[in-house]
Amino acid sequence: MPMMKAAVFVEPGRIVLDDKPIPDVGPLDALVRVTTTTICGTDVHILKGEYPVARGLTIGHEPVGVIEKLGSAVKGYREGQRVIAGAITPSGWSNACQCGFCAQDGAGTAQGWKPLGGWRFGNTIDGCQAEYVLVPDAMFNLAPVPDGLSDEQVLMCPDIMSTGFAGAESAKIRIGDSVAVFAQGPIGLCATAGAKLSGASLVIGVDRVPERLEMARRLGADVVIDFSRQDPVQEILRLTGGRGVDASIEALGTQGTFEAALRCLRPGGTLSSLGVYSTDLKIPLDAFAAGLGDHRIVTSLCPGGKERMRRLMAVIEAGRVDLGAMVTHRFRLDDIEAAYELFSHQRDGVLKVAITP
Amino acid sequence: MPMMKAAVFVEPGRIVLDDKPIPDVGPLDALVRVTTTTICGTDVHILKGEYPVARGLTIGHEPVGVIEKLGSAVKGYREGQRVIAGAITPSGWSNACQCGFCAQDGAGTAQGWKPLGGWRFGNTIDGCQAEYVLVPDAMFNLAPVPDGLSDEQVLMCPDIMSTGFAGAESAKIRIGDSVAVFAQGPIGLCATAGAKLSGASLVIGVDRVPERLEMARRLGADVVIDFSRQDPVQEILRLTGGRGVDASIEALGTQGTFEAALRCLRPGGTLSSLGVYSTDLKIPLDAFAAGLGDHRIVTSLCPGGKERMRRLMAVIEAGRVDLGAMVTHRFRLDDIEAAYELFSHQRDGVLKVAITP
Amino acid sequence: MPMMKAAVFVEPGRIVLDDKPIPDVGPLDALVRVTTTTICGTDVHILKGEYPVARGLTIGHEPVGVIEKLGSAVKGYREGQRVIAGAITPSGWSNACQCGFCAQDGAGTAQGWKPLGGWRFGNTIDGCQAEYVLVPDAMFNLAPVPDGLSDEQVLMCPDIMSTGFAGAESAKIRIGDSVAVFAQGPIGLCATAGAKLSGASLVIGVDRVPERLEMARRLGADVVIDFSRQDPVQEILRLTGGRGVDASIEALGTQGTFEAALRCLRPGGTLSSLGVYSTDLKIPLDAFAAGLGDHRIVTSLCPGGKERMRRLMAVIEAGRVDLGAMVTHRFRLDDIEAAYELFSHQRDGVLKVAITP
Amino acid sequence: MPMMKAAVFVEPGRIVLDDKPIPDVGPLDALVRVTTTTICGTDVHILKGEYPVARGLTIGHEPVGVIEKLGSAVKGYREGQRVIAGAITPSGWSNACQCGFCAQDGAGTAQGWKPLGGWRFGNTIDGCQAEYVLVPDAMFNLAPVPDGLSDEQVLMCPDIMSTGFAGAESAKIRIGDSVAVFAQGPIGLCATAGAKLSGASLVIGVDRVPERLEMARRLGADVVIDFSRQDPVQEILRLTGGRGVDASIEALGTQGTFEAALRCLRPGGTLSSLGVYSTDLKIPLDAFAAGLGDHRIVTSLCPGGKERMRRLMAVIEAGRVDLGAMVTHRFRLDDIEAAYELFSHQRDGVLKVAITP
Structure with a gap:
């Protein structure tokens, strides 16, 4: 079973880098090799135990990466393609989604609504502070990165910019x-x-x-x-x-x-x-x-979906705003614990960190 | 100086029927002879001293009546015409009005916005629990009553229905x-x-x-x-x-x-x-x-203006809703103190009272 | 290979009842046994050759039926459940869908937009004037029929009422x-x-x-x-x-x-x-x-999706409108050619026909 | 009777500078001394007889100027104040205005709606290619020019920018x-x-x-x-x-x-x-x-009113856009016929002309 590194919630106060199996790819999923990710204020809430998640969960909801493997039913993408996905990865088909409230996606519930239900990465499924992340409902969520935009230029799209x-x-x-x-x-x-x-x-x-x-x-x-x-x-x-x-x-x-x-x-x-x-x-x-x-x-909760990501990247590509300047510090995934240390204490004028596996 | 009867706020706990001069008519005003009016929950707040107004002010903001006299600059109406005006009587020309917030009309203020500024009747100017009421900015506020609608049928339009x-x-x-x-x-x-x-x-x-x-x-x-x-x-x-x-x-x-x-x-x-x-x-x-x-x-604060009133009366005229049934009790203006007594204590299943001068 | 009856476009002027195989069910599909359907004005355009479709296509886009078989990835439904689907059956995940234009669903296209792309039944895939119809993207499109509503009561929801x-x-x-x-x-x-x-x-x-x-x-x-x-x-x-x-x-x-x-x-x-x-x-x-x-x-092109269908059925269930009265004639699927004959010539005061396999 | 210079429509093909009396000021009016104005493409339509106006009418609907005299009922302004008014000068009180369609202002009509009724300057009343212009419904229409903005900086607000x-x-x-x-x-x-x-x-x-x-x-x-x-x-x-x-x-x-x-x-x-x-x-x-x-x-027809003008000037003041660069040519009012000659033939790369009385 091939393994990968991942930042895992152990208990309040402890997020550690650990080894986990690279996940299997279901028919609607895509496995993405993470090339850059970051830490969010919400992750610090998780670290502190203020927002509860399951022990052993991989944290992180802001992925930039490359498609490693596509699910059998996923069309319109190719392996090796550079992509991002939103922090919120809705199913697209719930009643909430059909009303325009993708962040409150209730896929699988009786009525189709669930508060915050669209937020899955690092909340209800493994997130992207890892070498690989499994993106659910890939056709709804994967947005190709335009040529000419660097990882750091689009790193704010999944969450900070969208929110x-x-x-x-x-x-x-x-x-x-x-x-x-x-x-x-x-x-x-x-x-x-x-x-x-x-x-x-x-x-x-x-x-x-x-x-x-x-x-x-x-x-x-x-x-x-x-x-x-x-x-x-x-x-x-x-x-x-x-x-x-x-x-x-x-x-x-x-x-x-x-x-x-x-x-x-x-x-x-x-x-x-x-x-x-x-x-x-x-x-x-x-x-x-x-x-x-x-x-x-x-x-408003962060809007997700590939069309949202496409639009935000178009704004950056057009030079309307330069959010890359918000990346003040850079870390290897191997050093993510140090990154949490810095970011959670808001030391050294940190705004956002870039984490590269 | 011709006089009229009016329900006047004297002090907390006391609204009394008193004699006041029939007001003079400015160029943009209309003097309306009140044929039916009512008491609002807000009037009870005033009575109890919970909402402060000037002593001596005539109370009431829901007029149905007949045009007695038009200001020199008022066009498009005729004396003798049956009309209503909204509880909120905006100027129409303030910045707030031009942004669609007529109820927050700041006519006369530096920036053109004032919280609740559109509510004048029985708040900042004399109201309509009286034999006559002066309607300001008449061309913005006076709405002719369609033939065939009774006073009681349109009595809810100025406030209750609009709100x-x-x-x-x-x-x-x-x-x-x-x-x-x-x-x-x-x-x-x-x-x-x-x-x-x-x-x-x-x-x-x-x-x-x-x-x-x-x-x-x-x-x-x-x-x-x-x-x-x-x-x-x-x-x-x-x-x-x-x-x-x-x-x-x-x-x-x-x-x-x-x-x-x-x-x-x-x-x-x-x-x-x-x-x-x-x-x-x-x-x-x-x-x-x-x-x-x-x-x-x-x-939302009660929307006013003649177009609002026209639309609400159109709804009633079309038979879409019958709010006349909400009038549970009727009083002469002479007996308005008894009406306040009944209404403020919610006695006898009262919903709305009709007051006729 | 199990067979079924279906109304098939042969050439301009000819829609005939024919035998076709009951379709296989893909992972995201649902096979629905049609209990009632109808003929639309658009179908008459197809019959007359004014709107081109492929020869051999099953016509019809207004299904009421019972789930016969669910695709392997479809959750939240059960076989035997009474359902409808909209005339427009979007994927839910295209860029057009994510912008709220499900009827212009461009699933599979480069940019994710396609004029009329959400209209598939009886246009680009086999429709529902048949004993069975395959509903694509079932989790987006299948709406359970509330108990107490008859087939004819909800027959207008998929197209006529939604449009x-x-x-x-x-x-x-x-x-x-x-x-x-x-x-x-x-x-x-x-x-x-x-x-x-x-x-x-x-x-x-x-x-x-x-x-x-x-x-x-x-x-x-x-x-x-x-x-x-x-x-x-x-x-x-x-x-x-x-x-x-x-x-x-x-x-x-x-x-x-x-x-x-x-x-x-x-x-x-x-x-x-x-x-x-x-x-x-x-x-x-x-x-x-x-x-x-x-x-x-x-x-506006007819809005589809299960939430739209749910809402329309809620309107009917609440008694706000009774569209069942629009069904003026009833036919067996076996007699659908006669139904086309009547409906296409607007004979006998026909408004809508109900077709029951 | 004090006289002024004004550009007057004589007949198709002829707009000439002529002497006219300085108008009297009604209670709701303001007399504005024009300091800068311009010529619009619509004025060229008038010149060519393609858009009919009364003979003898003063043309022009884009005024920048100084308040010379206020009507007796106008409050909130002072004489000597620098102001602009929109090309569209609505009454503010018609039913159309109350529905948000000020440009279709039907003040004085039976129902309160009139196509293009809000456009009065140089259309139904004397316009502003003159030394003085009378602004109707001044409290709705007069917008003070912020200190620090030149005439040419705000010259596009009344029409071009608003439209x-x-x-x-x-x-x-x-x-x-x-x-x-x-x-x-x-x-x-x-x-x-x-x-x-x-x-x-x-x-x-x-x-x-x-x-x-x-x-x-x-x-x-x-x-x-x-x-x-x-x-x-x-x-x-x-x-x-x-x-x-x-x-x-x-x-x-x-x-x-x-x-x-x-x-x-x-x-x-x-x-x-x-x-x-x-x-x-x-x-x-x-x-x-x-x-x-x-x-x-x-x-869309050009939105008018003082709040619209205020907002547009705020955009200019904030440096969001510099429309002053559109002024390619400058003329004295005395030379307005030459300005029409240039502008109507689109000579010399003309975009907009500034006319100063």
């Missing part, structure tokens, strides 16, 4: 809108880029880490606010002449950012939430105009 | 959707009717008052749930085979109904909120899928 | 809209029902056959216009006080109905086109306000 | 879309800029004038096609791998561009039409997939 851009898309940003983005970690930075790309005429990035604020400027923020020096809500109101922004994007997952994102909205504005929360949320009565402000609060 | 239907519209109900409506007071009943009218194939009404549940059935509920006998969330999940409803409408304004409306949603579902809340709201982490469920929470 | 309702949906009908539907054949009648179900307050049905106008009234038309007696455009303008309708639906596929549907629109109105045209279309300059009228012309 | 951007907006461009824009005159160039600003990853500009193709590249086209050298439909299909573009924008108003814009679409694509047509249009059957391709054809 961040979804924050802007769900906010239904119109040309000329003003938008505030709370937190400029990898997802917030992509939301910032997505807001600008959607036609916003004022994009405001909020964080406190200078490198992140600087990166926010590079990716599209017209103004940045260091919340450790200024009250962001007051500053946003000032910047908009007292009106508030048309849309705000929450990209951290805390009560503070959620509440600030609500308070800086104009009446009728949209709060687009991307963060993974770990506590109940409070909606303050005054910020909510007692329910009479025509507010909208929308949440 | 309740907005709950269904903001939920973006599609043909074949399942919808739960929490609370079957006047607004919830209209939301129930609006959900059915929007093509929902399963409309579930939740309340505990038998008369209201019975009225819910008449107006479009396929199933009603008495929440004092059954847990509505569990019952809704059962009715939908475990999936949850596509949309839920909150029509009361409490943590309990808000939370239940969230818990009974499928992933990707929409909570459309109409209630006026009086406390901070809590979003439970589990009901919100930690922010990853593609949920939407939208709030 | 007609799509005409109303694509028109984005809002509560209180006025809508005109041109032609009250089976699809137009469903569009009429769909328009009412979407909240239109004035639904106008246009045709000249008295039985069809009568059926239009039963299914939701408030007013019917016999175009052989009245100019429909003038009458619609009169009914709307000179404004025109908010939306019009074309359900025949001729220049005359297309043009009338455009002429009766208000500025900013939507022409929702369902017809299959056989000639170039002309947009008259005046009817189009020289391109400055904010008009929209949208076309 | 061109509307072409992109009506096409509902999503991040990653491919878009083709047919004709790169001033409106087409703005549509090109608008498409890029909306997130398109491939913007294709089609024209044959080298200067226009060069300007298209500057404003956002990734690829330009000289249709005199290449068949644009074939080239667009090649560029999209055979799929066709997600959206195409027609910005000329001819059968040729309309048809090409349809032929280069993928199934389910949107043709967004901006051109003013002068003949009936033909929709070829094959390009329209016989009505079964899920195509959308949408037309």
Whole structure:
């Protein structure tokens, strides 16, 4: 039985590199040899035991690689082809998918809906921090990488870019809108880029880490606010002449950012939430105009599927945004434990790491 | 100076019938002789001092009447014409109005947005529980009543029907959707009717008052749930085979109904909120899928304007819904203090009262 | 090799009942024993040679039946289950499907888009006017029939109802809209029902056959216009006080109905086109306000997929509409040639026929 | 009676500079002293007699100026303020306006809708190729110019930019879309800029004038096609791998561009039409997939109103696009006849002229 290296969840606090068998390929699967992958904030939640997964599971949901072997029923691809797959790998055929909610894919359930059901890599099936990953429902999920794009250029597509851009898309940003983005970690930075790309005429990035604020400027923020020096809500109101922004994007997952994102909205504005929360949320009565402000609060989980990946890579290929600059550190798969160490403690100005098996 | 009778807010706990001068008519105004009006739950909040208004203000925001006098610049109407105006009477020209948020009309403010700014009657200007009411921006707000419709048939259009239907519209109900409506007071009943009218194939009404549940059935509920006998969330999940409803409408304004409306949603579902809340709201982490469920929470304030009124009256004229049945009690304006007494204590199965000067 | 009866296209003018082998079942397929099917106007186009298909192809795209055998990879169904499938049976995984255009499914093409590609039954693969039909991509397409619904009650779901309702949906009908539907054949009648179900307050049905106008009234038309007696455009303008309708639906596929549907629109109105045209279309300059009228012309091909079918059956189950009344004639599969004879000549007031193997 | 200079339509072929009285200011009006204006292609249609207007009318609908005098009922502005108004100056209160179709403003009509009714300047009331222009419904229409923006920087906002951007907006461009824009005159160039600003990853500009193709590249086209050298439909299909573009924008108003814009679409694509047509249009059957391709054809008339102007100026202020470069020639109002001579013959590479009284 041929074996491979894989980063495996052992118990809270321990993800280790281990040997696992290279998986068998079912009729609708594709086996992909991973050439580059990365670590996500969600993986750190798993490491810390804050998000429970099965012991022994391979972690990671952002694969760039090469098709090693195609399932017997998979058509339209060839072995040796460079591909990516989304962090979310839906079946494509559930009722949820048919309603446009692929991330809530309920394939196999009675009604066809399951919260977060489309997220399988490193959650319910083995992920891609490994030498090989099995991509389910390959014809729905495998997107060929255009020639001329490097692994690192497309490494953000599977999750960070798809999620961040979804924050802007769900906010239904119109040309000329003003938008505030709370937190400029990898997802917030992509939301910032997505807001600008959607036609916003004022994009405001909020964080406190200078490198992140600087990166926010590079990716599209017209103004940045260091919340450790200024009250962001007051500053946003000032910047908009007292009106508030048309849309705000929450990209951290805390009560503070959620509440600030609500308070800086104009009446009728949209709060687009991307963060993974770990506590109940409070909606303050005054910020909510007692329910009479025509507010909208929308949440988005990372959209997946090959068409999504194709579009995101087209954006990169056209030079609309350069997310490769977000890769601040590089590790071999053999050193992934060190990568987790660095990334989970946010040391050395890390934004994203590239892991190469 | 000609005088009229008007129901005036004196202090918390006291709305009294008093004499006031019939107002002068500015160039864009219309003076309307009120033939029928009603009392709203919001008026009861005012009475109780829970929603502050100026002492001496005439209360009421649901006018049916006859044009007595037109402002010098008002064209397209004639004196003697039967009309209604919405509870919300926007200017039509503010930035908020031009963005489609007439209820947040900021006419006169620096940026053109103001929370709840479109609500003027009985809030920032004299209302219509009086013999006469001055309708501002008459050309935006006055809608002629079609021949053949009685006062009571159109009495719900200005507020209750416009608000309740907005709950269904903001939920973006599609043909074949399942919808739960929490609370079957006047607004919830209209939301129930609006959900059915929007093509929902399963409309579930939740309340505990038998008369209201019975009225819910008449107006479009396929199933009603008495929440004092059954847990509505569990019952809704059962009715939908475990999936949850596509949309839920909150029509009361409490943590309990808000939370239940969230818990009974499928992933990707929409909570459309109409209630006026009086406390901070809590979003439970589990009901919100930690922010990853593609949920939407939208709030709506009563849409106003003559085109809205025209459309609602067209719905009534076509026989699509009969809201006249919601008028359970009738009073003379002279007896309005008794009407408040009955309505504010929800005595005698009251749904809506008709007040005739 | 077990054999079955099937209605086969031989050459223009000839569809005959013939013997064919019962097909083998691939891993993603389901073999369905047809219990009821019908003939569509499109089948008549095929019969007449106006729409080309391969000789020897089994015709028909509206199956109601029972699962006889499931492919090896198909989960979530059981043999013996009553099901329908849409006329359009998309793969679910093409780029077109992932963009929400399942009817233009380009599974297997380089870019993933193909005009009409989702329509396979009786077009590119054997159809269902037969004892058995092989349903491709079964997990995407098979929808269980709710207990209590008869074959004839759901017989319109696969095509007629899905298409007609799509005409109303694509028109984005809002509560209180006025809508005109041109032609009250089976699809137009469903569009009429769909328009009412979407909240239109004035639904106008246009045709000249008295039985069809009568059926239009039963299914939701408030007013019917016999175009052989009245100019429909003038009458619609009169009914709307000179404004025109908010939306019009074309359900025949001729220049005359297309043009009338455009002429009766208000500025900013939507022409929702369902017809299959056989000639170039002309947009008259005046009817189009020289391109400055904010008009929209949208076309829709029948939406497919199991979720669509589930929703349509839910509408029927809830009693919102009764399309079973459209079945005017019944035939055994053995007599399908007579059924074609009747249906293709529109004899005897036929609307839809039920064919039972 | 104080007099002013104004460019007046005399008869087909003759627009002359003449003396007219400075108009009186009604209660809702504002008198604006024009500091810069321009000539539009529509004005050339008027000059040639192809679009009829009253003899003696002042032409021009793109004003930049300074408030000279405010009507008695106008609040929120001050005399001396720099402002623009849209080419379309709606009332704000008609039923059409309340439905979001301000360009079809039917103020004063029985039903409240009138094709092109929002276009008043230089069409139904005196326009702005004059020393002074009277702006109707000033509170709806006057937008203050931000400090730091020059007249020429905002000169495109009233018409060209608003119209061109509307072409992109009506096409509902999503991040990653491919878009083709047919004709790169001033409106087409703005549509090109608008498409890029909306997130398109491939913007294709089609024209044959080298200067226009060069300007298209500057404003956002990734690829330009000289249709005199290449068949644009074939080239667009090649560029999209055979799929066709997600959206195409027609910005000329001819059968040729309309048809090409349809032929280069993928199934389910949107043709967004901006051109003013002068003949009936033909929709070829094959390009329209016989009505079964899920195509959308949408037309847009220039959106107006102060909020629209505010947003467009915000886009310019943020540096998202520089349309000032489109001003290729400058004239004094005294020389406007020479400006018409140049502009109407498209001499000397003219794109837009700036006229200063």
